[in-house]
Amino acid sequence: MTSLHAPPLVQTLEWDTPLFLMARAQFEQAVPHAGVPAMVVERLSFPERAVIVSVPLRRDDGSVAVFPGYRVQHSTVLGPTKGGIRYDAEVSLGECAALATWMTWKCALLRLPYGGAKGGIRCDVKTLSTREVERLTRRFTSELVREIGPQTDIPAPDMATNEQTMAWMMDTYSMQKGHAVPEIVTGKPISIGGSVFRREATGAGVVMVAEQACMRADHDLAGQRCVVQGFGNVGGVAASELHDKGATVIGVSDVSGGVHDRAGLDVPGLHAYVAAHGSLEGYDGGERVTNEELLELECDILVLAAREDQVTGSNAGRIRAALVVEGANGPTTIEADAILAERGIPVVPDILANAGGVTVSYFEWVQDLGRLFWDRDEIRRKLADQMTDAFDRVYAVADEKGITLRQAAMVAAIREVAGALEARGIYP
Ligand code: NAD
Numbered sequence: 001m002t003s004l005h006a007p008p009l010v011q012t013l014e015w016d017t018p019l020f021l022m023a024r025a026q027f028e029q030a031v032p033h034a035g036v037p038a039m040v041v042e043r044l045s046f047p048e049r050a051v052i053v054s055v056p057l058r059r060d061d062g063s064v065a066v067f068p069g070y071r072v073q074h075s076t077v078l079g080p081t082k083g084g085i086r087y088d089a090e091v092s093l094g095e096c097a098a099l100a101t102w103m104t105w106k107c108a109l110l111r112l113p114y115g116g117a118k119g120g121i122r123c124d125v126k127t128l129s130t131r132e133v134e135r136l137t138r139r140f141t142s143e144l145v146r147e148i149g150p151q152t153d154i155p156a157p158d159m160a161t162n163e164q165t166m167a168w169m170m171d172t173y174s175m176q177k178g179h180a181v182p183e184i185v186t187g188k189p190i191s192i193g194g195s196v197f198r199r200e201a202t203g204a205g206v207v208m209v210a211e212q213a214c215m216r217a218d219h220d221l222a223g224q225r226c227v228v229q230g231f232g233n234v235g236g237v238a239a240s241e242l243h244d245k246g247a248t249v250i251g252v253s254d255v256s257g258g259v260h261d262r263a264g265l266d267v268p269g270l271h272a273y274v275a276a277h278g279s280l281e282g283y284d285g286g287e288r289v290t291n292e293e294l295l296e297l298e299c300d301i302l303v304l305a306a307r308e309d310q311v312t313g314s315n316a317g318r319i320r321a322a323l324v325v326e327g328a329n330g331p332t333t334i335e336a337d338a339i340l341a342e343r344g345i346p347v348v349p350d351i352l353a354n355a356g357g358v359t360v361s362y363f364e365w366v367q368d369l370g371r372l373f374w375d376r377d378e379i380r381r382k383l384a385d386q387m388t389d390a391f392d393r394v395y396a397v398a399d400e401k402g403i404t405l406r407q408a409a410m411v412a413a414i415r416e417v418a419g420a421l422e423a424r425g426i427y428p
Contacts, residue, residue: 017093054067072096186365209391254280
């Protein structure tokens with residue numbers, strides 16, 4: 001066991017945002033239980049590398065606007081770094097650092113040969129045309145061409161980026177190299193080397209761990225009343241998987257607000273509505289609720305699949321779920337974690353619950369490198385095996401140490417990285 005020597009404050013200034021401090025606080029809470037050397041703690045407290053670029057975009061009207069872009073690589077101890085690219089008005093160095101740090105723990109927990117990274121552009125994509133988003137993506141990729149690579153750092157989609165964004169990144173990188181390099185990104189279209197089941201993988205993984213958690217509590221997922229916050233890639237798929245497995249989805253929401261029906265919502269109907277209208281706004285197949293009200297609905301399983309910072313010190317006392325599953329990254333604050341633990345509400349943490357995405361991204365990268373592709377059933381089965389193995393290890397640590405699932409997941413992850421870092425040592 002080791003004590004955490006807080007590094008001098010000056011070292012943290014660059015990263016000093018609430019989200020990075022939260023990621024650090026989670027790390028510091030887990031470290032005393034992990035039994036790893038102080039040098040490991042010091043090294044893993046900070047990202048290895050961060051790049052800030054300014055990305056010029058020629059707008060459709062001929063004017064030029066410049067957007068800040070970031071890529072943070074937290075750890076290369078286990079292999080190349082891996083993590084999403086998000087386009088959002090709140091993207092910052094500290095946010096990317098926090099998300100890159102969580103990616104390190106997530107990859108390590110799932111025993112993937114990767115460290116964590118994250119990046120993005122601070123922008124509001126809703127104000128940009130599709131052609132503008134394409135030019136912005138291509139120039140951002142060019143700015144990062146020396147930082148990313150199939151053996152160094154492999155991007156993937158995140159908030160407001162998708163298969164098309166990855167296709168533009170792959171094409172831009174390939175043009176600069178002079179040949180097709182599909183393994184540079186994951187989450188790309190199947191036609192250019194993407195993997196079947198990648199799009200569904202995160203939401204499906206969320207439901208796989210929810211099912212395991214139900215089994216531990218001696219009940220079936222079928223019949224559980226579920227609320228899903230966020231109806232995008234993760235939440236939309238999670239809602240469908242829950243519905244398909246016989247659970248009753250009683251509430252869903254997106255940025256436009258939520259909808260609730262105690263008897264169960266028509267999930268396929270919700271998808272059809274969102275496909276036609278772009279969001280849940282105006283959907284009348286249930287009672288309209290605000291996002292705040294949705295989080296506080298009485299239910300068996302609350303899936304948080306929107307974004308960070310949703311269950312906080314101010315609403316955690318009013319959560320009426322028997323189980324919380326984090327599909328999003330960082331949706332539960334440190335204060336909320338303590339309140340939920342005190343109230344006996346288990347939280348299946350993000351680094352376990354939403355790891356299905358990076359796991360199938362890993363499968364995609366392996367398939368691209370081998371130029372040999374697997375079918376849907378094989379990928380789903382491999383994902384279920386990997387998620388269940390990680391789930392069992394987290395529950396075993398939680399039982400053994402009497403700590404929360406988040407702390408247990410962190411302990412299991414930190415030990416994986418620590419083992420490799422101790423073997424490799426600090427260079428030189
Ligand atoms: P997305 O953009 O497809 O969907 C986000 C959804 O959340 C949208 O329905 C949006 O309207 C909704 N939303 C945004 N703000 C909200 C708010 N305040 N209240 C309620 N709803 C809100 O993004 P995504 O890919 O589904 O990612 C969601 C979260 O999951 C993010 O935290 C992301 O980092 C995380 N995540 C995604 C993946 C992946 O494979 N896509 C993998 C791991 C983690």
